[in-house]
Amino acid sequence: MSKQRALVTGATGGLGLSLCAALRDAGYVVRATGRSMVHEERLKHISDEFVRGDLLTMDINALCQGIHVVFHAAALSSPWGPEAAFHAANVVATQRLLAASRAAGADGFVFVSSPSIYAALRDQPLLTEDSPLPRHSLNAHAQTKRVAEELVLAADTPEFRTVSLRPRALIGPDDKVLLPRILALAARGWFPALRGGRALIELTDVRDAATALVSAGQRLATTSGKAINVSGGQPTSVAQLVGKLADALQRPIALRPVPVQLALLLARTSEFVSNLRPKKPEPRLTTYGVATLAYTQTFNLARARDLLGYQPAYDPVATAQALAARSTAGA
Numbered sequence: 128m129s130k131q132r133a134l135v136t137g138a139t140g141g142l143g144l145s146l147c148a149a150l151r152d153a154g155y156v157v158r159a160t161g162r163s164m165v166h167e168e169r170l171k172h173i174s175d176e177f178v179r180g181d182l183l184t185m186d187i188n189a190l191c192q193g194i195h196v197v198f199h200a201a202a203l204s205s206p207w208g209p210e211a212a213f214h215a216a217n218v219v220a221t222q223r224l225l226a227a228s229r230a231a232g233a234d235g236f237v238f239v240s241s242p243s244i245y246a247a248l249r250d251q252p253l254l255t256e257d258s259p260l261p262r263h264s265l266n267a268h269a270q271t272k273r274v275a276e277e278l279v280l281a282a283d284t285p286e287f288r289t290v291s292l293r294p295r296a297l298i299g300p301d302d303k304v305l306l307p308r309i310l311a312l313a314a315r316g317w318f319p320a321l322r323g324g325r326a327l328i329e330l331t332d333v334r335d336a337a338t339a340l341v342s343a344g345q346r347l348a349t350t351s352g353k354a355i356n357v358s359g360g361q362p363t364s365v366a367q368l369v370g371k372l373a374d375a376l377q378r379p380i381a382l383r384p385v386p387v388q389l390a391l392l393l394a395r396t397s398e399f400v401s402n403l404r405p406k407k408p409e410p411r412l413t414t415y416g417v418a419t420l421a422y423t424q425t426f427n428l429a430r431a432r433d434l435l436g437y438q439p440a441y442d443p444v445a446t447a448q449a450l451a452a453r454s455t456a457g458a
């Protein structure tokens with residue numbers, strides 16, 4: 128029996144790199160694609176073919192030829208940016224890839240969505256895939272990932288099976304989104320403690336997320352048409368996380384109480400001012416950031432366990448500590 132051929136988009140990102148390695152380990156022939164040249168040489172060792180390009184402009188039909196399962200990890204992932212850029216990268220690119228992979232005869236499509244679609248200014252413990260989503264998304268990333276996920280799941284058929292995974296707060300050595308922002312805040316020597324820093328968050332080691340994605344692609348007969356939440360399954364308070372990072376950095380980080388309403392006022396003011404500036408730079412604090420730091424968001428992983436056989440193998444907080452220590456050593 129010939130090997131299954133997988134396409135990984137966003138392969139030059141942190142999750143994409145881990146996913147390519149996991150797919151190769153699982154016996155797939157891997158075609159990787161991404162826009163960056165930074166990891167091109169590295170990808171030659173963890174994939175069978177690398178095609179550099181942008182999903183919005185490249186020959187996407189040729190990209191999908193001969194592929195059995197598409198793993199779509201490419202996205203614009205940031206708490207801030209122009210709405211048009213998010214729509215193009217997260218919605219239009221997904222539409223193009225769905226059409227091309229289906230036309231090329233692919234059997235399945237595994238989409239990397241995001242739990243940011245749940246983000247709200249309230250505590251949300253033990254979220255399930257059926258928990259109601261907020262009426263209004265807190266940023267363009269959440270809104271466009273929500274729309275893209277709906278497109279992916281609506282495309283599910285017996286001949287072309289689709290599934291969407293929502294990995295939460297990825298931690299890994301190639302992360303350019305989450306941990307760097309946390310460390311940038313901590314570098315000042317203090318960290319804003321909204322609601323006393325008691326909000327619970329669940330990090331996910333990128334290797335566990337990659338394993339879950341591979342499993343979703345292998346089990347399309349049972350995962351198709353479904354959304355699945357994925358996390359490290361270890362609720363950790365903001366205060367605990369900051370304390371552990373302080374230990375890893377070997378320097379004190381003071382938790383300074385900040386009223387939530389004041390933080391929201393500052394965030395919304397900063398967003399307003401940024402929108403007036405020519406390049407609309409990312410504000411130091413956003414409404415989405417306040418929601419993340421002030422309110423609990425944890426997950427019921429029953430569906431991931433039942434459908435994927437998912438069991439986190441790594442401690443994401445320990446991974447974050449190790450990466451923080453490494454950043455200090457390399458400074």
